[in-house]
Amino acid sequence: MTRNVFVIGLGLIGGSVALALQKAPRTKVYGYDYHEQTRQLASTLKVVHEVVEDPAEFAKEADVIIFGTPVNVTLQFMEQLKSWELKKSVIITDTGSTKTQIMDKAKELKELGITFIGGHPMAGSHKSGITAAKPYLLENAYYMLTPNEGEEIEKLAMLDNLLKFTLGKMVVVDAKIHDHMTAVVSHFPHIIAASLVHQLNFEKKAYPMTSSLAAGGFRDITRIASSNPALWRDITLQNRKELVGQLDTWLEEMNRVRQLLDNGDEKAIEAYFSDARDVRDSLPIANGALYMPYDLYVDIPDYPGVISEVTGFLAEDNISITNIRIVETRVDVFGILVISFQTNEDRERAAQCIAHKAKYDTYIS
Numbered sequence: 001m002t003r004n005v006f007v008i009g010l011g012l013i014g015g016s017v018a019l020a021l022q023k024a025p026r027t028k029v030y031g032y033d034y035h036e037q038t039r040q041l042a043s044t045l046k047v048v049h050e051v052v053e054d055p056a057e058f059a060k061e062a063d064v065i066i067f068g069t070p071v072n073v074t075l076q077f078m079e080q081l082k083s084w085e086l087k088k089s090v091i092i093t094d095t096g097s098t099k100t101q102i103m104d105k106a107k108e109l110k111e112l113g114i115t116f117i118g119g120h121p122m123a124g125s126h127k128s129g130i131t132a133a134k135p136y137l138l139e140n141a142y143y144m145l146t147p148n149e150g151e152e153i154e155k156l157a158m159l160d161n162l163l164k165f166t167l168g169k170m171v172v173v174d175a176k177i178h179d180h181m182t183a184v185v186s187h188f189p190h191i192i193a194a195s196l197v198h199q200l201n202f203e204k205k206a207y208p209m210t211s212s213l214a215a216g217g218f219r220d221i222t223r224i225a226s227s228n229p230a231l232w233r234d235i236t237l238q239n240r241k242e243l244v245g246q247l248d249t250w251l252e253e254m255n256r257v258r259q260l261l262d263n264g265d266e267k268a269i270e271a272y273f274s275d276a277r278d279v280r281d282s283l284p285i286a287n288g289a290l291y292m293p294y295d296l297y298v299d300i301p302d303y304p305g306v307i308s309e310v311t312g313f314l315a316e317d318n319i320s321i322t323n324i325r326i327v328e329t330r331v332d333v334f335g336i337l338v339i340s341f342q343t344n345e346d347r348e349r350a351a352q353c354i355a356h357k358a359k360y361d362t363y364i365s
């Protein structure tokens, strides 16, 4: 029997989930988005098997409903669900970055016999919209499910079994604990990134050249400041209690740093950086929330066709790449072509392949 999966909100995350779930057996993926252009693109780009025009009407047919909408929109839909005609067996989930308010709302649905199990894949991008969706976006990332207490284990297992096709690593987490942890590693960093950009904006009024000097460090730490502001407004509002707590801790920490600088305490300042480096370097790379691809920097000469030459050699040796980009400056890196791999083994094989076949130097940053 075919199961009908219905994705509402076909942007970066909803679109990526929809693309991934098309690989699940006996599954038909339907999708709805309130933007007409997104619905058209969903059809043209085959992000879903079929586009739906009326979500409430189609919901009657759905076995699983997945919200890929901004978190406040998901709350509104959850209110509407109360009056939708749904299959008794339907399992509803979301992909939202916050969980406490959504899981509180889920309790109201449970009273009406509707199963809602929260979900949150810990992968994404500062890009938004359907054109940024990719079938492998969630691969290897933790995918958290946040059932309320007392949720039927069979329903949780059914959802887990379906979402496994995103290739995410499924874990179950309590909603409140989820919001505490994601405040630290995801939501608060967005505030810091935005605040640094504001600081540069202020500085550049007196020193206009400052912007031109912003290089790799500033780019890396502020990339997420280019995220969708409305999405982050909703996330930070829903998790504002946790964020105020993080902000208080941060302010205390900044006062401590200020003291170190005021005192000109060499040892303490070095320890501040070296302790942070040790912690950062021991974080789970590629397995955890801090998923990072294995990057290889290739020092290539500047002539047409050189990129396809390198990727051609890798293809000959059956080495898959996950990303490729050109770094526009040679100031802070050795190589100019950056190729990402899924595993360290692939990266090592690629370095050997490039050294052997192309004779270009490779570096790991």
Ligand SMILES: NC(=O)c1ccc[n+]([C@@H]2O[C@H](COP(=O)([O-])OP(=O)(O)OC[C@H]3O[C@@H](n4cnc5c(N)ncnc54)[C@H](O)[C@@H]3O)[C@@H](O)[C@H]2O)c1
Pocket: 008, 009, 010, 011, 012, 013, 014, 032, 033, 034, 035, 038, 068, 069, 070, 071, 073, 095, 096, 097, 098, 120, 121, 122, 123, 124, 125, 126, 127, 128, 129, 130, 228, 231, 235
């Ligand atoms: N961006 C990330 O990195 C990331 C990562 C993990 C989870 N999330 C969560 O995933 C969800 C979606 O985020 P995204 O990054 O894909 O955003 P997005 O802007 O790319 O996609 C959201 C989609 O929802 C649609 N939408 C908005 N209101 C709607 C409505 N009333 N009815 C139907 N469709 C509507 C939009 O048109 C858009 O296509 C959010 O809850 C977010 O917190 C985001």
Ligand SMILES: O=C(O)C(=O)C[C@]1(C(=O)O)C=C[C@@H](O)C=C1
Pocket: 096, 097, 121, 122, 123, 124, 125, 126, 127, 185, 186, 187, 224, 227
């Ligand atoms: O990579 C990014 O741009 C992201 O911000 C992705 C990111 C994060 O890591 O904070 C953002 C929100 C999520 O809910 C999950 C992942």
